[in-house]
Amino acid sequence: MAVEKPRAIIRRTLLTDNQVLRAILGICSSLAVTNTMKNSLVMGLGLSFVTGLSSLTLSALRSVIPHRVRMLVQTLVISAYVIFVDLLLKAYLPDISKQLGPYVGLIITNCIIMGRAEAYAQSNPPIPAMIDGLFAGLGYTGVLLIISLIREILGFGTVFGMKVAFEGFVPWTIMIMPPAAFFIIGSIIWAISARQAKQAAKQAR
Amino acid sequence: MAPNISPLIIFLASIITSNMILSNFLGMCSYLSVSGEYRTATGLGMAVTLVLVLTTAINWLVYQYVILPLELVYLQYIIFIMVIAALVQILEMGMDRFTPDLHAKLGIFLPLITVNCAILGVTLFMVIRSYNFVQSLLFGLGSGLGWWLAINMLAAIREKMAKVKLPPGIRGPALSFIITGIMAMAFVGFSGIFTIQ
Numbered sequence: 001m002a003v004e005k006p007r008a009i010i011r012r013t014l015l016t017d018n019q020v021l022r023a024i025l026g027i028c029s030s031l032a033v034t035n036t037m038k039n040s041l042v043m044g045l046g047l048s049f050v051t052g053l054s055s056l057t058l059s060a061l062r063s064v065i066p067h068r069v070r071m072l073v074q075t076l077v078i079s080a081y082v083i084f085v086d087l088l089l090k091a092y093l094p095d096i097s098k099q100l101g102p103y104v105g106l107i108i109t110n111c112i113i114m115g116r117a118e119a120y121a122q123s124n125p126p127i128p129a130m131i132d133g134l135f136a137g138l139g140y141t142g143v144l145l146i147i148s149l150i151r152e153i154l155g156f157g158t159v160f161g162m163k164v165a166f167e168g169f170v171p172w173t174i175m176i177m178p179p180a181a182f183f184i185i186g187s188i189i190w191a192i193s194a195r196q197a198k199q200a201a202k203q204a205r
Numbered sequence: 206m207a208p209n210i211s212p213l214i215i216f217l218a219s220i221i222t223s224n225m226i227l228s229n230f231l232g233m234c235s236y237l238s239v240s241g242e243y244r245t246a247t248g249l250g251m252a253v254t255l256v257l258v259l260t261t262a263i264n265w266l267v268y269q270y271v272i273l274p275l276e277l278v279y280l281q282y283i284i285f286i287m288v289i290a291a292l293v294q295i296l297e298m299g300m301d302r303f304t305p306d307l308h309a310k311l312g313i314f315l316p317l318i319t320v321n322c323a324i325l326g327v328t329l330f331m332v333i334r335s336y337n338f339v340q341s342l343l344f345g346l347g348s349g350l351g352w353w354l355a356i357n358m359l360a361a362i363r364e365k366m367a368k369v370k371l372p373p374g375i376r377g378p379a380l381s382f383i384i385t386g387i388m389a390m391a392f393v394g395f396s397g398i399f400t401i402q
Contacts, residue, residue, distance in 0.1 A: 024378045027233040028322045075290065079283040087279065102329035105282050109322040111234050178228045179389040186382030194374025 006131050013135035019112045020143040026112040029103050031181040034148040037160050042096050044141025050081040051113045055133030059121040074117050082107045147184050151175045212343040214399050219347030222396045225323045226355040227389040232323030237381050246360035250353030252314040260289050261345030264328045285328050293319050
């Protein structure tokens, strides 16, 4: 199989094959941390870092890992990088680390990382695998930022902690509570699949 | 120090107000993909509850008697995930050997559970909130039952929705998310009765 060009990988992972919106992977953490944009950004970058490096490592090691124990090896490699991110956050961004709480550790069980390792890194050379993983993570970050932008503006009247709402704006408390996250991501996925259905109908005609 | 909360409150809160899916968003992947059919959802819910109780108990012991004395806190994620993976594997083999009926019912779900974030999530919450053993056990049980309740509710609603005429494009994950959102809103209503954190 020919190796994909980096530009094609970036386009695929960011847009056409976005892991959150198209593959519905990595939902757990993407909903929990999206109450503020700052948390989303940190979480997204952490995940991109882990996905990129674990895809790189696993792809470099792909010929030496026995097929039967690969899941175990994947989990171990991913955990090692997550520990690295966790320590880094604790040292440099202790406030955010506290707010994210268990969700940093839960990057390990984020299906996107395992998914990229299984679907791409296993059968491709290290550098494209790293680009694939990194941009799959950035695609996830993008979705997180969109959700948290809606939630933060309506819930707190701020963007990245800066006040943008007009005087007398009443924050929508529901936006910072869990149900809003479900509604927003549901609506985004609905909008995308409705658009696709329309396009498909147009082509069929 | 363990917080001074009655284990019973932890148990009830983890089923209803701090439901793993509806307020902590954990275990969403399998929740969305296995909720198409009520019976399968019940099987997965049972398996998750069983594994949650066992892993919380074992991880609590591991944390108190291995990780803390040996000062391995920085390695805790690796240790926890290995405990979970090993336990699921042993459970599957044991079930296959001793209770083939149960294995036929739950066996296919067990491998899915290792990567279910609710399992690792409950362990991490238990460590962060420094629960004692009884509190952790009931927290694990309550979270499992809460997860089971949520997936069964979604599966039941989805089975009914199959016959309803809906706007284009909403069928599939979008619909599940919106149903879950409404369920979450209903559950938030209980938060005045008892809450943990």
